[in-house]
Amino acid sequence: VDASKYKTEAETDGVGGWGYNASTQFSEEKTEYSWRSTGFAQGDDYPVVNVTWNDAMAFCKWLSKQEGREYRLPTEAEWEYTCRAGTRTRYSSGDTAASLLGNGNFQDTVFEKKFPKVDFKVYPSLPFSDGFAFTSPAGRFGPNEFGLFDMHGNVWEWCNDWYDEKYYASSPNTDPKGLTQPGSFRVFRGGCWDCEAASVRSSRRSGSTPGYRHNGLGFRVASSSTRL
Numbered sequence: 001v002d003a004s005k006y007k008t009e010a011e012t013d014g015v016g017g018w019g020y021n022a023s024t025q026f027s028e029e030k031t032e033y034s035w036r037s038t039g040f041a042q043g044d045d046y047p048v049v050n051v052t053w054n055d056a057m058a059f060c061k062w063l064s065k066q067e068g069r070e071y072r073l074p075t076e077a078e079w080e081y082t083c084r085a086g087t088r089t090r091y092s093s094g095d096t097a098a099s100l101l102g103n104g105n106f107q108d109t110v111f112e113k114k115f116p117k118v119d120f121k122v123y124p125s126l127p128f129s130d131g132f133a134f135t136s137p138a139g140r141f142g143p144n145e146f147g148l149f150d151m152h153g154n155v156w157e158w159c160n161d162w163y164d165e166k167y168y169a170s171s172p173n174t175d176p177k178g179l180t181q182p183g184s185f186r187v188f189r190g191g192c193w194d195c196e197a198a199s200v201r202s203s204r205r206s207g208s209t210p211g212y213r214h215n216g217l218g219f220r221v222a223s224s225s226t227r228l
Helices: 053-067 074-086 109-115 163-169
Strands: 017-021 026-030 069-072 156-160 186-189 205-208 221-226
Touching: 053 069, 069 156, 074 156
Parallel strands: none
Antiparallel strands: 017 026, 069 221, 156 186, 186 205
């Protein structure tokens, strides 16, 4: 941001982003919120949030130019492959919610203290404390078998693909490239700090418009050996 003077959509479109309001004990969308202001503490080693798909693409374009190498958002299939890391279980850590302990940042007992008005009978928290009510520093928890951190929880992550219910299930088994025809939503995967166990499964899919932003939504990049 310092180098490019880039302004995110939450900072420029008059809508703002999402942030935590301690007085109401809920997250809300207001013009005062952006990646710079989320209503909770964020350090330089935390994942960025309140960025849109468009913002993420702008970063990839800038980084590619800076380093002379292709950087991009992963396809949905690449994301799930690297999240699973060779497993076929609900999570890369196993089939049970208990296996997630020490492997990510989710809706837990610490979260409940910050959001006491949530109906936890409908959205049950994980029965342990990961130590963070909101985002956590990248790499704080254990990696999967591919050595990748935070694939489950912490923040949802934008993927390159358009979201489509039918295509993904029937796409090619080998190196699927994702839906190329335009749609309305872009994919994000992985769940975040305010998600229950069902929403952080390896197979869990979600998406929204390319201009959507949230304080539990960020991205990671895929790099290529291709020199530009």
